[in-house]
Amino acid sequence: MTQVFARSSMYNLMHEGLLQQISDPDDRNYEPLIDFENQSILRLPYFGRVHFVKEKMGLLCSSLILFYWIYGNWYTYNFIIIPHIIDGFLQPHAIILYGVISILTIVAFFRASFADPGKVYKDTHEMNSYGDDWTWCKICCIRRPNRSHHCKKCGHCTLKMDHHCPWINNCVGEGNHYLFMQLVFYAFVLSFMTLVLCILHMYVLPRCRSCDIQSVAVVYNRMCTYIAVGMSICMTCSSFGLFFTNHLSLHFDFTTLEWIILLGEIKKKQLGLPRIL
Numbered sequence: 001m002t003q004v005f006a007r008s009s010m011y012n013l014m015h016e017g018l019l020q021q022i023s024d025p026d027d028r029n030y031e032p033l034i035d036f037e038n039q040s041i042l043r044l045p046y047f048g049r050v051h052f053v054k055e056k057m058g059l060l061c062s063s064l065i066l067f068y069w070i071y072g073n074w075y076t077y078n079f080i081i082i083p084h085i086i087d088g089f090l091q092p093h094a095i096i097l098y099g100v101i102s103i104l105t106i107v108a109f110f111r112a113s114f115a116d117p118g119k120v121y122k123d124t125h126e127m128n129s130y131g132d133d134w135t136w137c138k139i140c141c142i143r144r145p146n147r148s149h150h151c152k153k154c155g156h157c158t159l160k161m162d163h164h165c166p167w168i169n170n171c172v173g174e175g176n177h178y179l180f181m182q183l184v185f186y187a188f189v190l191s192f193m194t195l196v197l198c199i200l201h202m203y204v205l206p207r208c209r210s211c212d213i214q215s216v217a218v219v220y221n222r223m224c225t226y227i228a229v230g231m232s233i234c235m236t237c238s239s240f241g242l243f244f245t246n247h248l249s250l251h252f253d254f255t256t257l258e259w260i261i262l263l264g265e266i267k268k269k270q271l272g273l274p275r276i277l
Contacts, residue, residue: 051116051170055153058169062113065167068231069109072194073102075228079217080201083208090205098193105186109168112183117173118159120144149257162249163256181250184243191235198229 076098084090120142133146137157140150149161151171158173165172165180172180202225211217216224249255254262 050114051119052114053154053169055166055169058153058166061166062169065109068235069102069106072190072228072231075224076194076197079221079224079228080197080205083211083217084201084205086210087206087208098190098197101186101190101193105183105190108179108183108186112172112176112179113168113170115170115176115179117154117161117171118175119154120148120157120159147255147258160255161257162246177246177250181243181246184239184246188236188239188243191232191239194228195232195236198225198232201225202229 077095081090081094081098085092085094120137120140134143135146135148136142137144137148137150140157142157144157145159147160148157150157151161151164153164153166154171158171158175160174160177162172162177162180164170168180168183170176208217245256249259
């Protein structure tokens with residue numbers, strides 16, 4: 001894993017130099033520096049480079065993640081934390097703890113979504129840091145380092161591409177794999193905390209004494225709680241599975257695409273089919 005983070009830092013330095021060749025560093029209009037069919041790289045004030053993929057399904061999936069984050073925070077604070085703090089059943093530290101984890105999660109989400117995953121540029125072949133084992137992309141018509149793959153969603157080749165994740169509307173590659181790992185870890189912690197608070201709210205903590213009987217927290221308590229529990233269970237299981245499988249992949253230095261190709265070759269060998277890749 002240390003090698004992955006080191007290679008990511010090396011890529012960021014290399015990519016910064018390539019962008020300086022492509023764009024004017026004194027440009028202050030903040031227009032798109034690179035605009036392809038499915039993705040753009042913007043230079044924004046205070047944020048620097050922003051990688052944005054224009055893909056409908058990815059935008060829909062990432063919007064659902066944002067909705068889950070907004071709903072989870074709204075429900076947890078208004079239905080559980082604040083009412084039970086007022087009644088004296090929870091400590092005020094719960095607001096700070098949950099808020100910190102929630103902020104870390106949404107920041108990791110935007111960083112993983114808008115970070116460049118490791119786009120291969122045409123002049124990348126001048127860099128010899130990736131060795132001599134290069135391949136040719138028939139779609140991009142460029143030479144690319146070994147273990148790079150072309151993503152149809154993003155419309156470019158990505159260095160050490162792991163997979164394209166619709167939930168962040170971006171590829172997961174050498175440039176943002178560590179950000180993706182941060183995201184799934186924080187998402188697991190936040191979802192697990194929400195699930196525990198929901199269980200305490202349903203079976204352990206008493207009914208809210210300070211709440212108005214006509215308030216939303218009382219009238220729609222059961223329905224909103226069931227929605228929050230279902231969403232928390234789904235997010236907890238999926239984020240834990242992603243974190244566990246990606247951690248194993250980093251440990252064995254294998255990407256998700258390479259696992260899929262390897263399993264496909266094993267299946268073809270068992271069936272006696274000729275190798276294609």
